[in-house]
Amino acid sequence: MSSERTFDAIVVGAGPAGEVCAGRMAAHGLKVAVVERELVGGEGSYYACMPSKALLRPGELVDEVGRVPGVRLAQPPLDPPRVLTRRDEVIHDLDDSVQLPWLERRGIELVRGQARLDGERRVRVGDEVLQARRAIVIATGSTAVLPPIPGLAEAAPWTNRQVTTAEAVPGRLLILGGGVVGVEMAQAYATLGASVAVVEVLPRLIHREEEFASEEVADGLRARGVDVRLAAIAVGASRGDRQVRLEFEGGEALAGDELLVAVGRSPTTAELGLETVGLEPGTNVEVDDRLRAGGRDWPFAIGDVNGRALLTHAGKYQGGVAADVIAGRDVRAMTDGPLSPRVIFTDPQVAAVGHTLASAEEAGLDVSAVDQPTDSVAGSSFRGHGASGTARLVIDERRGVIAGATFTGPETAEMLHAATIAYVAELPLERLRHAIPCFPTRSELWLRLLEKAGV
Numbered sequence: 273m274s275s276e277r278t279f280d281a282i283v284v285g286a287g288p289a290g291e292v293c294a295g296r297m298a299a300h301g302l303k304v305a306v307v308e309r310e311l312v313g314g315e316g317s318y319y320a321c322m323p324s325k326a327l328l329r330p331g332e333l334v335d336e337v338g339r340v341p342g343v344r345l346a347q348p349p350l351d352p353p354r355v356l357t358r359r360d361e362v363i364h365d366l367d368d369s370v371q372l373p374w375l376e377r378r379g380i381e382l383v384r385g386q387a388r389l390d391g392e393r394r395v396r397v398g399d400e401v402l403q404a405r406r407a408i409v410i411a412t413g414s415t416a417v418l419p420p421i422p423g424l425a426e427a428a429p430w431t432n433r434q435v436t437t438a439e440a441v442p443g444r445l446l447i448l449g450g451g452v453v454g455v456e457m458a459q460a461y462a463t464l465g466a467s468v469a470v471v472e473v474l475p476r477l478i479h480r481e482e483e484f485a486s487e488e489v490a491d492g493l494r495a496r497g498v499d500v501r502l503a504a505i506a507v508g509a510s511r512g513d514r515q516v517r518l519e520f521e522g523g524e525a526l527a528g529d530e531l532l533v534a535v536g537r538s539p540t541t542a543e544l545g546l547e548t549v550g551l552e553p554g555t556n557v558e559v560d561d562r563l564r565a566g567g568r569d570w571p572f573a574i575g576d577v578n579g580r581a582l583l584t585h586a587g588k589y590q591g592g593v594a595a596d597v598i599a600g601r602d603v604r605a606m607t608d609g610p611l612s613p614r615v616i617f618t619d620p621q622v623a624a625v626g627h628t629l630a631s632a633e634e635a636g637l638d639v640s641a642v643d644q645p646t647d648s649v650a651g652s653s654f655r656g657h658g659a660s661g662t663a664r665l666v667i668d669e670r671r672g673v674i675a676g677a678t679f680t681g682p683e684t685a686e687m688l689h690a691a692t693i694a695y696v697a698e699l700p701l702e703r704l705r706h707a708i709p710c711f712p713t714r715s716e717l718w719l720r721l722l723e724k725a726g727v
């Protein structure tokens with residue numbers, strides 16, 4: 273016999289987007305349930321952002337120390353098994369119990385199981401029906417895509433799940449896909465001692481970013497021994513006794529012990545019952561700027577599943593906006609599309625917000641770009657030798673504001689937020705010159721960039 277319970281709102285998926293949304297709705301005084309079929313915390317906590325950064329951070333530290341004369345490193349500087357143990361600590365050994373008190377403190381009901389929409393404002397979880405008075409929020413995230421390359425599925429490739437939770441560092445790792453996940457994992461595993469090849473079908477890595485960023489990241493990977501193959505078309509894959517093979521157009525092949533496929537994500541919308549509420553399964557759940565789906569006032573979709581920006585912070589932001597809308601506030605999401613702030617944690621790091629020069633031109637903006645080497649101000653000298661990179665502002669000439677900014681170099685991630693504030697606030701350049709950066713910090717790059725922009 274099925275039971276039925278009623279809440280103000282039901283969130284399907286307890287990843288970062290769903291959790292933030294549930295928390296904020298609870299703070300608005302709403303009675304909230306969250307349904308989760310795997311781990312509370314979602315992909316980001318266990319198989320994506322958190323473990324990938326835990327794998328990258330030790331190598332980053334070694335690089336940092338190695339650049340500054342007078343500091344000695346133990347040899348070898350990295351202890352891979354302990355790096356993996358530390359990674360396990362960061363992902364709580366795939367146990368989500370530490371996340372539960374956060375929900376409990378907010379009075380949020382956690383329902384474990386696979387949710388299916390079951391008509392208007394209804395969700396079915398096993399035998400139980402959950403009814404929502406106000407809204408259902410779809411926050412089911414995304415899943416790694418396997419391209420239809422003959423033999424690939426049978427070759428048992430790794431996705432983000434296996435690469436972020438591996439129990440040992442493979443001797444040879446092939447990576448199909450030179451996007452963010454591909455380059456970050458190439459960097460991490462090369463640093464941990466694997467022989468890595470990264471294969472990209474396009475003529476450059478991380479193709480959505482500035483061209484100089486692609487080149488610098490490719491150079492950085494090559495400098496640590498990664499075999500970077502560009503414009504390479506994989507046409508077949510196979511796994512034998514001891515190795516996996518990737519074959520390319522033209523007859524070349526690469527062999528490895530493991531193969532990571534990192535060519536993109538698809539929204540987790542199959543088997544979700546979307547068809548019962550007039551939404552299409554298997555595609556992004558498209559939303560308006562209030563995160564409402566299908567032009568109605570009760571289904572919402574936030575995070576990766578709506579395809580606006582596949583980034584944890586974008587999903588969390590959307591979660592907050594959706595919660596406010598559901599609570600009756602008049603707000604809209606404005607800054608969570610493809611121009612969202614983003615960081616690629618390679619060496620050099622790539623930290624960007626807004627347009628690249630090319631995307632601004634494609635969008636028809638009247639823009640110019642000013643560039644400055646990241647290591648060209650006094651504050652950079654403390655980063656040591658070889659801490660190079662490029663800082664670029666894309667200037668909207670008509671409006672006199674920043675249309676985009678990119679900073680490459682070690683630890684530029686923490687420099688990005690100043691640019692994000694200037695970009696989102698649409699601060700006039702004339703006003704920005706009065707934001708005085710401290711001496712000696714790398715933020716003095718802003719002075720050089722603004723000078724070049726004629727301010």
Ligand SMILES: Cc1cc2nc3c(=O)[nH]c(=O)nc-3n(C[C@H](O)[C@H](O)[C@H](O)COP(=O)(O)OP(=O)(O)OC[C@H]3O[C@@H](n4cnc5c(N)ncnc54)[C@H](O)[C@@H]3O)c2cc1C
Nearest residue numbers: 285287288289309314315316320321387413575576583584
């Ligand atoms: C390797 C890697 C590294 C990344 N690094 C970063 C980074 O550094 N910074 C960054 O901003 N982004 C990063 N991302 C992207 C980031 O992981 C995602 O944008 C983020 O996890 C999306 O959050 P979400 O809440 O939308 O979905 P998810 O985190 O995918 O959570 C969705 C949840 O819904 C649950 N679910 C799905 N279907 C159902 C159902 N029918 N019933 C019940 N529960 C269901 C799932 O089990 C899951 O827990 C990375 C991605 C990868 C792959």
